[in-house]
Amino acid sequence: MTKETDLSWVKSAVDATSKLPPPEVETVRPEVRTGTTIPNLNADREVNRFTTGRLIVDWGYSITKGQESNFMARLATLDAKLRSTIAGPGLIYRGTYAVVISADKGCGDFRTVWELERYGNIEDLIESSGPRELVDFRQLIQDLRDPHCGWTQTVLREFIGPPGNP
Numbered sequence: 744m745t746k747e748t749d750l751s752w753v754k755s756a757v758d759a760t761s762k763l764p765p766p767e768v769e770t771v772r773p774e775v776r777t778g779t780t781i782p783n784l785n786a787d788r789e790v791n792r793f794t795t796g797r798l799i800v801d802w803g804y805s806i807t808k809g810q811e812s813n814f815m816a817r818l819a820t821l822d823a824k825l826r827s828t829i830a831g832p833g834l835i836y837r838g839t840y841a842v843v844i845s846a847d848k849g850c851g852d853f854r855t856v857w858e859l860e861r862y863g864n865i866e867d868l869i870e871s872s873g874p875r876e877l878v879d880f881r882q883l884i885q886d887l888r889d890p891h892c893g894w895t896q897t898v899l900r901e902f903i904g905p906p907g908n909p
Contacts, residue, residue, distance in 0.1 A: 796901025
């Protein structure tokens, strides 16, 4: 091939690509998928009338294998303090439990249960300040939680009475 033939081939290749349609842009609407569902209980007075009870928060997690005894020993020193310190108003520590039987495989080997008066009390559980016992408990979980297992938080609203019997 000569330089003229090469040049002619390059020109034809450029001409062929210039016949492509211009690129198109399509608007993408972002969608946040957290897996969290929070019903608007104020939107439906009929439903809200029957779900006016306390909130129960359930933390599910696993402890790193081999650290279970350490977790239980440290929890034993904290549990009584949590029960006396985190005893209301608005936020009550109801205990930490080992899972014995569960159909929900992704929620871990331990559950910690809290009772809340209102949704705003959830912030009390996750704020970095607060009662020393709560800060120590969160640190205990953070130190020993198995990073390869999931963490769950379930918020339940107590359902009170059948229709006509609030």
